[in-house]
Amino acid sequence: MNQEIYENIRSWFDTYSNSLTSENDEIQFNIELKRNHSFNTVELLSDLMQEASVSETETLIARISALVHDVGRFEQLMNYETFSDTDHVNHIDLGISLLQSENVLSELDDDKKEIVFECIRYHGVDVLPKSINENALTIAKLLRDADRIDALNIVSKYYSEYKSGTNKRLEMELADQPEISKKVYKAIVDEKVVSNKDVLTLNELKLHQMSWIYDLNFKKSFKIVSEKNYLKKMYETLPKKDEVIDMYRQMKIFLENQL
Ligand SMILES: [Fe+2]
Structure with missing residues (x-):
């Protein structure tokens, strides 16, 4: 039935x-x-x-x-x-x-x-x-x-394989500018999901999506995100600034601690 x-x-x-x-x-x-x-x-x-x-x-x-x-x-x-x-x-x-x-x-x-x-x-x-x-x-x-894991699969592949501007809808029509706001940085070092309303650039969208790891609910979810290397793939498409390196390190350690 x-x-x-x-x-x-x-x-x-x-x-x-x-x-x-x-x-x-x-x-x-x-x-x-x-x-x-x-x-x-x-x-x-x-x-x-x-x-x-x-x-x-x-x-x-x-x-x-x-x-x-x-x-x-x-x-x-x-x-x-x-x-x-x-x-x-x-x-x-x-x-x-x-x-x-x-x-x-x-x-x-x-x-x-x-x-x-x-x-x-x-x-x-x-x-x-x-x-x-x-x-x-x-x-x-x-x-x-489940939604976030598949979204991470889609966007991590897209960001690494296509240059920005290829699929404007998938980028939420955001500008590819280097700025990353203090609000975004603070959320991530505080181990919180970056709020949707604080996403104003493509890099901030990527960080918002990476920060979903702070709100996964099942052990298996962390395992999949870790095994598929989604965080690393997305990090590699971000500008290598000190604050970005800091945020990546924090998220990586958080993820490892959930396994
Ligand atoms: Fe969805």
Whole structure:
């Protein structure tokens, strides 16, 4: 039964995401990137779930949440040609509205639907709010880790293999300037995730993404990030200034201590 519900939602997701095409190569590339990211997030979350004690129903809700967590990105890309969230247009609200208007979660009862929406709502915030529905907490943590691990895989590869400006959407349209603010530096040496709102340049975006290691929830997540060398790959694309070397050292030691 559970597998069937998942397969039905997956089949809606395939039909919907395959129906979107753009003549703009960068937009088309990013549509495919987001589609693959959705599948990879499901895979990674399933891997991490072995460490968490979750029931069969929670497993279903978790896999659905991972599959559709970024579904609003497609409309954001097609209609607004960006990955940048604003108060006005953001991929969270777009995604939840789409799932509601298309009745995608109709086979789930209201409590389960609400857990999926709660996970979507909070998958990308800097820190999980204390007010989160407690039934959603473990799944939200699994989703956040899986999402961030796959995002680190995508961006670490992109930053090392392409020169800046190649995929402006993936760079959140930020300028490639050398400045790194004191706020960003302080967050990292204090072992905190760099706040989204403090990200004003491409280098700060990279540091923000690296600082996700301070908010991973499962031992396996640290293990994957360490084995895949994501921090090092990203560090190698940053300017070698003393403050950058300091921040990298701090994050590296933190990560090693979690293993
Ligand atoms: Fe994501």
